[in-house]
Amino acid sequence: MKQHRLAAAVALVGLVLAGCDSQTNPELETPAQKASYGIGLNMGKSLAQEGMDDLDSKAVAQGIEDAIGKKEQRLKDDELVEAFAFLQKRAEERMAALNEESAKAGKKFLEENGKREGVVTTESGLQYEVLKKAEGDQPKATDVVSVHYEGKLTDGSVFDSSIERGTPIELPVSGVIPGWVEGLQLMHVGEKYKLYIPSELAYGEQSPTPAIPANSVLVFELELLAIKAAGSEQ
Template sequence: MKQHRLAAAVALVGLVLAGCDSQTSEVELKSPAQKASYGIGLNMGRSLSEEGMDDLDSKAVAQGIEDALAKKEPRIKDEDMIEAFSFLQNRAEERMTALNKEAAEAGKKFLEENGKREGVVTTASGLQYEVIKKTDGAQPKESDVVTVHYEGKLTDGSVFDSSVARGSPIDLPVGGVIPGWVEGLQLMHVGEKYKLYIPSELAYGEQSPSPAIPANSVLVFDLELIGIKDQAAEPTEE
């Protein structure tokens, strides 16, 4: 995270906070501008919290933006602010490094224990799977497009995505998904249901696509292979 990014984020939060009456914690959220302002502050606050900035002083942020709007002299020197930004940046990076390491170790421990359970198969890549429902249908290739139903969870059971909950299966290219799915789908037969336990290195690693999926997370998927689409049979546009 760069210093200018942190500075811009703090300034934006301050801009939102500055619109509030500093004498009260209550704000009106009636007009589109007020609602949008609250939404900006909420989203930015979440972003800062995810980056380890969960102890910023909102009153100090608001005071800074109020002083700027009133064209008052800054209460601290620029070099002091730069030093403070550097401190927060370094501390946030240290926190994230520690959290990532902790998550990686927890994932490794989970897979070690899970691999001992009866019915769980561990492949050479480290992917683990259970066959929940077995059939003799066709198996897809990496070049195929398949129709699947799935539910994705973290190891604590919290759901982060689910086509089942949406009530609609999806079509996807076997070769266009995370490595754990690419391998897992090619093990399956049409009509089968698997439970996949995907190590972080076969999923998203440290580059999480969503706040719902912490970095270095082991992902657990209930996966049903509904069918393999016959691309050759699909009508072409004239």
């Protein structure tokens, strides 16, 4: 995380805190008040995710108050730079440790999962099991398909589901994460698979959303409903 990002985040949190005028229960009636609360809530979650959960909210608010009131800074610039550098380094160290722990847990999960009856492990490391067989056509990398899916982490928490939304999605086979690209081409129309996707075939060391930590193994129940591309054999 870059220093200016941390500084901007702290400033936003401070702005929200100062706007609440130090009230324990600020009013949340007007659109501006609700938006202010939303900014603080989202920024607080972001900071906590990045290991900034011990920031002193009173000190943040004081900094904003001093700046708005054009008061003399209580700390010199070089002290602030040193403090930001410390927080940045600490956050990076925490994130590296969490990423390493996640990678180890994912590897262990796949090793154990691969021993289960019915689970097939491909050369790439993708694991799958067939939940429902069918005799339809198989898509190619150049096709567009219609699918229903539900994505979970290995702890069972759902991060995305077309099933919950009640609407299947159409997507190009080659336009998704590598684990899906491979898995879809193994399937026949009408089949339902369970895919266990190693992080290197998903998002790797990136965290695309707070719901998907870096180095996560992803588990998908995937049903291939149709091949939509013109010219495909159906």
